[in-house]
Structures are given as structure tokens and as C-alpha cells.
Amino acid sequence: MNDEDLALNEKLLKLHARMMTGDLVARSELAELALPVLTERLSKKHPTIFDTDLIDTAVTDALLNYFDNPDLYKSEKASLNSYLFMSANGDLLNLLKPKSVERNSMQLDEDVELRDRYAEIPIESFVVADDLNVEDAVSARLSPVDARIRELFSDPRDQELAAMVIDGIRKTEEYAKVLGIDHLDSSEQQDIVKRHKDRIKKIIIRKIDPREFKDDK
Amino acid sequence: MTNKSDDRTLHQLRLMATKLQNDPTTVAWIISTYLKQEHLSWEKLSTTLGTTEQALVKLALCKRPNSNSNDFKQQVTQLAQYANIDLVLLTNMIRQVESVTALSGKVGKSNVTGQTSAQLGFSAARDKNEGSSTVEDADEARGKGDVAD
Numbered sequence: 458m459n460d461e462d463l464a465l466n467e468k469l470l471k472l473h474a475r476m477m478t479g480d481l482v483a484r485s486e487l488a489e490l491a492l493p494v495l496t497e498r499l500s501k502k503h504p505t506i507f508d509t510d511l512i513d514t515a516v517t518d519a520l521l522n523y524f525d526n527p528d529l530y531k532s533e534k535a536s537l538n539s540y541l542f543m544s545a546n547g548d549l550l551n552l553l554k555p556k557s558v559e560r561n562s563m564q565l566d567e568d569v570e571l572r573d574r575y576a577e578i579p580i581e582s583f584v585v586a587d588d589l590n591v592e593d594a595v596s597a598r599l600s601p602v603d604a605r606i607r608e609l610f611s612d613p614r615d616q617e618l619a620a621m622v623i624d625g626i627r628k629t630e631e632y633a634k635v636l637g638i639d640h641l642d643s644s645e646q647q648d649i650v651k652r653h654k655d656r657i658k659k660i661i662i663r664k665i666d667p668r669e670f671k672d673d674k
Numbered sequence: 675m676t677n678k679s680d681d682r683t684l685h686q687l688r689l690m691a692t693k694l695q696n697d698p699t700t701v702a703w704i705i706s707t708y709l710k711q712e713h714l715s716w717e718k719l720s721t722t723l724g725t726t727e728q729a730l731v732k733l734a735l736c737k738r739p740n741s742n743s744n745d746f747k748q749q750v751t752q753l754a755q756y757a758n759i760d761l762v763l764l765t766n767m768i769r770q771v772e773s774v775t776a777l778s779g780k781v782g783k784s785n786v787t788g789q790t791s792a793q794l795g796f797s798a799a800r801d802k803n804e805g806s807s808t809v810e811d812a813d814e815a816r817g818k819g820d821v822a823d
Contacts, residue, residue, distance in 0.1 A: 481749055482756040485735035492686045493679050509682070517690045611696075 462538065465494060469537040476527050484524050492516055494538065495545050503549065511552050518614065519545035522637060529649070535640070547637035551617070609664050610657075619657050684728055691734035701753065702734035707771045723767075725759045733757035741772055 468490060475483035495516040506512060519541050523530065530540050606623070610616045617635050626632070632650040633639040639646065695706035709719060720730045733756065739749035750768065754761040 479737075481737040481739060481752055484737065485732045485756070488687060488690060488735055489683065489732060492683050496679075496682065496686070513682070513686050513689060517686050517693070521690060521693055 462536075465490070466536045466538050470532065473527065473530065473532075473537055476524075488520050491520060491538070491541055495519065495541055498542050499545055499549060502546065506549075506553075511549060515545045515549035515552060518548045519637060522614075529638070529641075529645075540640070543640045544637035547634055547639055551635055551637075605665065609660055615657065618653055619661065622654060622657050622661070684731065687728075687731045687735065691731050694734065699738055700734070701736045701738050704738055704768055704771050705730065705734050707775060708767050711771065711774055723759050723763050725757060729757045729759065733759065739768065741768070 469487060472483045472487040472490070476487065496512055499512050499516060500506070503512075522544060523541060530537060534540075535543070606616050606619045610619055614635060618632065621632060621635065629643070629647050629650045630639065632653065633641070633646040636649060636653060638649055641649070691702045691705075694700045694702035697703055705716075705719070708714070709716070712719075714722070716727055716730060720727045723730065733753060736753055736756065739746055739753065743749065750765050751761060753759075754764045757764075
């Protein structure tokens with residue numbers, strides 16, 4: 458770490474400490490200081506990304522997540538700059554994932570799981586018949602679910618998590634990537650992921666009437 | 675920083691402020707609610723508050739002061755100094771949003787004396803011109819057409 462980085466980290470740490478004591482303006486100061494640095498680092502790491510919106514979304518989401526849970530940052534594990542960078546990088550990689558292909562190629566019977574109050578139970582999928590137009594089938598069967606998810610969860614990250622819960626994805630690492638906490642140790646990841654999954658599932662259970670998707674069958 | 679990166683940082687700060695506008699623990703929520711109440715744009719509000727849009731966006735990212743706290747005055751003073759905004763105007767904006775929001779379910783958008791939220795805002799500006807410059811003055815001014823107490 459060069460002198461410049463050290464000085465930056467020192468400033469960020471002071472702002473972090475102020476945030477933790479409830480200082481009202483510290484997070485704004487921190488954002489103003491960190492945004493250009495994170496943007497530059499992320500742009501350098503991904504020189505082929507020309508869509509600046511993706512970078513902007515990743516760095517701002519990383520900061521907002523940090524603001525929501527500043528206590529998750531442990532100064533003994535990484536510098537705050539690195540922590541924020543890893544989080545932003547995780548967000549960016551997630552944004553770059555070919556979501557539509559990945560999600561739409563999943564189990565076409567996933568909407569069944571929405572009707573199941575025990576969404577944690579994985580449901581085995583069927584292979585789509587060869588002669589079936591996968592795109593049409595996916596669109597016809599999953600769009601209402603996706604639309605409902607978007608209605609229920611305004612935060613794109615929550616939408617992603619909800620889709621994963623509905624998809625029956627169980628691996629903590631997958632959720633950790635979405636949450637940008639994959640740099641944390643596994644027990645911490647598990648705790649955080651569980652909290653988020655429980656929250657998402659509660660909302661789904663509370664807000665979705667299992668009967669509303671019956672016509673999609 | 676170049677102007678270009680300044681512009682981009684401002685854009686990112688704006689993005690964050692937008693994402694925070696539904697979070698009542700932030701000043702972004704105060705500003706957003708005030709804009710809706712007064713049918714103002716960010717640009718117009720920054721002019722009204724005598725500040726720049728950049729300062730207003732930075733202010734939006736701050737945590738909301740706690741009006742029930744004994745430190746409320748100090749908290750608003752800190753925000754006003756940070757964003758270089760007149761203390762009285764800022765205090766009135768916060769008070770108005772809290773009052774109107776609290777009452778919106780009871781007496782609609784005007785208070786018991788018939789004064790609208792916009793009028794409350796104007797009274798703040800008027801009081802400023804008359805020389806009041808402290809939170810106490812702002813509170814007193816607010817008391818003239820108060821909706822909360």
C-alpha cells in the first residue's frame with residue numbers, strides 16, 4: 458500500500474469511526490471521498506466495461522450496503538477501501554452475470570415452489586421437452602412470478618435474492634456473492650445469508666397468495 | 675479531480691440520494707417529502723435554500739436529525755454548516771416535513787389554522803429576512819402557524 462492509499466484509508470477509517478458514533482454527516486463525507494476512488498479502481502479492473510451505469514450502480518450499492526451495516530466492516534481484516542472495493546466488485550460481477558439465461562434455463566416448474574410455504578425444500582426439476590420453445594415457455598410461466606417479485610421487492614438485490622430463494626438455490630456462497638460479503642469468513646456469511654433469506658421468505662409468504670399463480674399451471 | 679470526474683461523482687451522489695429517498699432515517703427522505711409537499715424540483719429547492727445542487731445532494735446522504743433528541747439543535751446546525759445552508763430554512767424544512775407527515779392522516783395537508791405547508795415554508799423565509807437566525811427563532815417562527823404542537 459502506498460502513502461496515498463494509507464492516507465486515504467486513514468481518512469476513511471476516521472469517517473467510519475464517526476459514523477459508528479452516530480455522526481450525521483460522516484457517511485456523506487465518506488461517500489464523496491470514496492466514490493471517485495472506487496470508480497477509478499473498478500474501471501481499471503474492468504477496462505472492457507464501457508457501460509458506466511454498471512460501475513456507478515456497483516459503487517453506489519456497495520456504499521449504501523455499507524451504510525446499512527457499517528458494523529459488518531472489521532478493520533482488522535481489511536482496509537475500508539479494500540472492503541468497499543470488494544463489495545463493489547462483487548456487485549459488478551453480479552450485475553454482469555447473464556441473469557436472464559441463467560434464471561430462465563432453470564427449473565420450469567419453479568412456480569410450484571412459490572405455492573409451497575416451505576420454499577427451503579428443494580424441488581427437483583424436469584428437463585424441458587426437446588420440442589418445447591423454451592423461451593416462450595419460460596416467458597409464459599415465469600413472467601408473472603418475476604413481475605410479482607419486482608412488485609414485492611423494490612431493491613434489485615432483494616429481487617435477485619428472492620429469485621434465488623424461489624429457484625431453490627441453497628449454496629451460501631451464491632447468496633454471499635449477491636450480498637457482496639463473499640470476502641467474509643464462512644460462519645459470518647452463513648449468519649448474514651440466513652438473515653436475508655429469512656427476511657425474503659417472510660415477505661414472500663406474507664404477501665403472495667399461493668392461489669394467485671394457479672392459472673399458470 | 676477533473677471536472678469530468680466531479681460530474682460523475684455528483685451523478686453517483688444523486689443516484690445514492692434517489693435510492694435513499696424512501697428511507698426515513700435519512701435527510702434524502704426529508705428532502706424528497708418536502709419536494710412532494712411543495713411541488714418543487716431539486717434545482718428549485720437548492721435556489722430557495724440559497725445553496726448549490728451539489729451541496730443539497732450531499733446533505734441528502736446525511737442521517738436525519740432526531741427531533742426528539744436534546745441534541746436536535748446541534749444536529750441541524752452540523753447539517754446546515756456541512757451543506758452551507760441557512761440554519762433557519764433547514765430547520766423549518768425539517769419541522770414542516772415532520773409536522774405535515776404526522777398530520778397528513780388527521781387533518782390533510784393544511785393545519786388547523788388553515789395554513790398550508792407551503793405557507794409554513796414561506797414564513798420561514800420571511801422570518802429569516804426579519805433577522806432570526808437560530809433554531810430557537812425558527813421554532814418560534816414555526817409556532818406562529820404551527821401544525822405539530
